[in-house]
Amino acid sequence: MLRDYQPADADAIVRVALAAFAEFEQHYSDWPLFTANVAKMPQLAKAGEIIVAEDGGEIVGAVAYVGAQAPKPEFFDPAWPVIRMLVVDPCARGKGVGRQLTEECLRRAERDRSPVIALHTTQIMTVALPMYLRMGFAKVSDAPDILGVPYAVYVKALA
Template identity: 55%
Template sequence: MTLLIRNFGQSDSEHVDALALRAFAQFKNAYDDWPAFQAKIAHVSLLADGGEMIVAELEGNIAGAVAYIGPGKPKAAFFRPEWPIMRMLVVDPADRGLGIGRALVDECLRRAMRDGATAFALHTSEIMEVALPMYQRMGFQRIASAPPIHGVAYGVYLKELHG
């Protein structure tokens, strides 16, 4: 298995958007307005406009993606401006359990250290039964509630970074 973590290119847009839809399909009954939520995640590649989109390629196919939004970049008000954050970590359901999500988070943390950050944040939900425990094992701690998204409760999680 050859896993390559690389920067997103415009030619990846269609693949990343389709991947996000596949990754979130399992949650369609959790959101009270799935069509509205689906419409947002169908264009997840646009996050590259405000940050650094990172993709994981497995044997030449895009198997995961995440957006890294650096310190000082525009982000939701429940995040401190100086915190780098990640958005929309997605892994293809067919490729889960191979460490792809962890590798993408590690790359975000590496970029946060590159940017001189002392903390790194994300927001997620308890419905994310694989991702949330992974974040907690990696040292992320819930620090606050975030506004619900289409009826699903979210929390803000923070990891302190040490050089």
């Protein structure tokens, strides 16, 4: 079940985000700094809409949808809505949670009448990146590395 974020969800989404990224620890040059930034995920609610996924009353995933013209990193076109921080608890993987969260972001971009939606990710995300490609996202540019990990910007045209 998907629903909008409530402030009381903050601790749960931070727990899910940290668990989701834990497998990538060896890739980042400063893991404590990276996890400190991941733990700021609830702050994305200030600039965008956080969507949470629940299973049996437990939060198992979350994503931020940041609309066009809202503050976002400078490597994104300011007119693009973007998908930020898609996270799924490792115990809930393989159930389509990530796809459902992404599809909800696509619906919100269509609601906002945006012709495109963007995100940034990295090759080390061996589940997320292929999912985005299957869903029609295409690489448009490189993005700045994050603590030694190369990232790129991907865009999907909307109907």
